[in-house]
Amino acid sequence: MPSKLLDKYFRMDKLPHIWCPGCGHGIIMKAIVDAIDKMGLEKDKVCIVSGIGCSSRAPGYMDFNTLHTTHGRALAFATGIKMANPELHVIVVTGDGDSAAIGGNHLIHASRRNIDITTIIFNNNIYGMTGGQYSPTTPTGEKGTTAPYGNIDKDFDLCKLSKAAGATYVGRATAYHAKMIKDLTIKGIQNKGFSIIESLSVCPTYYGRKNKKGDSPDMMKTLKNNTVNIKAVDKLDKNKLENKIIIGELYSSKEDEYTESYQKIIDSMQEGR
Amino acid sequence: MNNKAKLMQGNEACVEGALAAGMQFYAGYPITPSTEIAEISALKLPKIGGKFIQMEDEISSMAAIIGASLAGKKSMTATSGPGFSLKQENIGYAAITEVPCVIVNVQRGGPSTGLPTSPSQGDVMQARWGTHGDHPVIALTPASVKETFDLTVKAFNYAEKYRTPVMLILDEVIGHLREKVETPNKDEAEIIDRVKPTCDPKDYNPYEVEDGDIVPRMASFGDGYRYHVTGLVHDKTGFPSNDSTIAENLVNRLMNKIGDNIDDISNFEEYVLDDADIAIIAYGSTARSAKSAIQSAREQGIKVGLFRPVTIWPFLDKQIRHLTNKIKKVIVVEMNLGQYVLEVERVANKDCEVFRYGRVNGRLITPDEILEKIKGDVLCLANC
Numbered sequence: 024m025p026s027k028l029l030d031k032y033f034r035m036d037k038l039p040h041i042w043c044p045g046c047g048h049g050i051i052m053k054a055i056v057d058a059i060d061k062m063g064l065e066k067d068k069v070c071i072v073s074g075i076g077c078s079s080r081a082p083g084y085m086d087f088n089t090l091h092t093t094h095g096r097a098l099a100f101a102t103g104i105k106m107a108n109p110e111l112h113v114i115v116v117t118g119d120g121d122s123a124a125i126g127g128n129h130l131i132h133a134s135r136r137n138i139d140i141t142t143i144i145f146n147n148n149i150y151g152m153t154g155g156q157y158s159p160t161t162p163t164g165e166k167g168t169t170a171p172y173g174n175i176d177k178d179f180d181l182c183k184l185s186k187a188a189g190a191t192y193v194g195r196a197t198a199y200h201a202k203m204i205k206d207l208t209i210k211g212i213q214n215k216g217f218s219i220i221e222s223l224s225v226c227p228t229y230y231g232r233k234n235k236k237g238d239s240p241d242m243m244k245t246l247k248n249n250t251v252n253i254k255a256v257d258k259l260d261k262n263k264l265e266n267k268i269i270i271g272e273l274y275s276s277k278e279d280e281y282t283e284s285y286q287k288i289i290d291s292m293q294e295g296r
Numbered sequence: 297m298n299n300k301a302k303l304m305q306g307n308e309a310c311v312e313g314a315l316a317a318g319m320q321f322y323a324g325y326p327i328t329p330s331t332e333i334a335e336i337s338a339l340k341l342p343k344i345g346g347k348f349i350q351m352e353d354e355i356s357s358m359a360a361i362i363g364a365s366l367a368g369k370k371s372m373t374a375t376s377g378p379g380f381s382l383k384q385e386n387i388g389y390a391a392i393t394e395v396p397c398v399i400v401n402v403q404r405g406g407p408s409t410g411l412p413t414s415p416s417q418g419d420v421m422q423a424r425w426g427t428h429g430d431h432p433v434i435a436l437t438p439a440s441v442k443e444t445f446d447l448t449v450k451a452f453n454y455a456e457k458y459r460t461p462v463m464l465i466l467d468e469v470i471g472h473l474r475e476k477v478e479t480p481n482k483d484e485a486e487i488i489d490r491v492k493p494t495c496d497p498k499d500y501n502p503y504e505v506e507d508g509d510i511v512p513r514m515a516s517f518g519d520g521y522r523y524h525v526t527g528l529v530h531d532k533t534g535f536p537s538n539d540s541t542i543a544e545n546l547v548n549r550l551m552n553k554i555g556d557n558i559d560d561i562s563n564f565e566e567y568v569l570d571d572a573d574i575a576i577i578a579y580g581s582t583a584r585s586a587k588s589a590i591q592s593a594r595e596q597g598i599k600v601g602l603f604r605p606v607t608i609w610p611f612l613d614k615q616i617r618h619l620t621n622k623i624k625k626v627i628v629v630e631m632n633l634g635q636y637v638l639e640v641e642r643v644a645n646k647d648c649e650v651f652r653y654g655r656v657n658g659r660l661i662t663p664d665e666i667l668e669k670i671k672g673d674v675l676c677l678a679n680c
Binding site for chain 1: 320321323342343345347349351352353355356357359360361362363364365366367368369371385386389516517518519520522523524525526527528535536
């Protein structure tokens, strides 16, 4: 029952959360906690770091070592934490504006270093906290308050970006596929390296209303209907894949992890004495 | 005494001081004229089990040292003008979240890319007001290589004691100057560490000051005190609040923890001021030229002394007021077009005449130039 998880992992006196009715973020937050519970991680050894935006309010509700930082910088703070104490399971909670616009540089460099941080991107395709401006993941042609005639920017594929930059575990799921977020998060935390789980969320208040996407259940149905599990991709006709978003475990590899590599330098210095 | 005497550069003395103070983590980004601090940290930290990381920019360097400090490691970053501008965002974060850390700024000519290899003292006001909003600042400025060592230790101690970012503001001359330095033995330097909580974790309020303490006790992430840190205005539990009383009390407490302990933070040097008719106020490498100018002036029968602020922020109100009550002509000499002098003018006795001498061409102010200024504008010995 959810109540058990609530009592165990949430700061009950900080709830209810600030998210709008119908927002997908709560589902993603719960899926992260599900993953931590399933893995049996010690709460004192989990550190959740966020930036600024709707998604970044999540850590405040979660009973771990939690850090709500500056806009876009969560991964940089998290890098310092992980370097200082590699025993901590460091999880970064961030949004599409936070991670891909103002924090884009930190995202590619954390990926490149393959530092053992698990990043969950709550992607709702819009700046929600400031009232619905277009973000780097707002699809081309869609509207935001700062794209009243339609967005002419191309949108980022954050999974491709992170993979290309060096992340060693890459997955994508949606708020409709909550169990998949949980499963990918477990694998992301287990991966000794930089992991990214892009979790597609819904923002009926701004993105939905501005783009006539219906209410939250409509948008959740869209998440269901517009996605294809990577395991099914080979079995489907190409024309059925058009405009579909691929979800599931997209990439996994083994590379040297950053803090372990640094520890080797430290160890070699001690041997030399 | 087994102290090791060594010829070293100001930037090297900074790293040696940081290591003596217990630095365990350094994050930075290359920038002239501070880069030696990163290079030497990269070389030395792993030897003592500490860690160095070259981040993707100055913003993330500042973020990383705050993260490492929250995880329990004494942390430092170093930069120069353009990088100092980028660090301002997270300096404010460290101020409101009360995370101890040390930021070194080896000043070069500005604005913007300016004069990368030339000295300047143009970041004095930026050190005070660079990040937005009212916030406390401690900034120290050395005038020699040895003092760079000592003040780096002090910067870490203040950071830990007052839980605040502390700035060490060098100028390029001091950063690259080589002088003999005797470093103290390990047990000789006073080292202050942050006070950790001892209460039951469930009773821990991370932003509540216990009776008799100056600042809230600071647990490290992973210690078993699970708590929340935010750059939003927060109450004693660490969680955000929009309550106007809480907001006011928080910012006032941040300011007062420095203001109430200003005597502990006020460092300065007075040089032949007792019989002086004129006082030069100068800091950093400029103070060295001033001392030389004073010697020449005194040989010519002009009684000049030096007041050298070592703590440039918080401003030394009390000392400058005292000085200007006693001496009726002061001249503030600095490698900028008038920054520290604005504060001197603010607190100076109305009967005291405050003169300015500044420059921004990337060249040191020489003793002769200071002497000329004294004989000319201040004493009107020529062409007045």
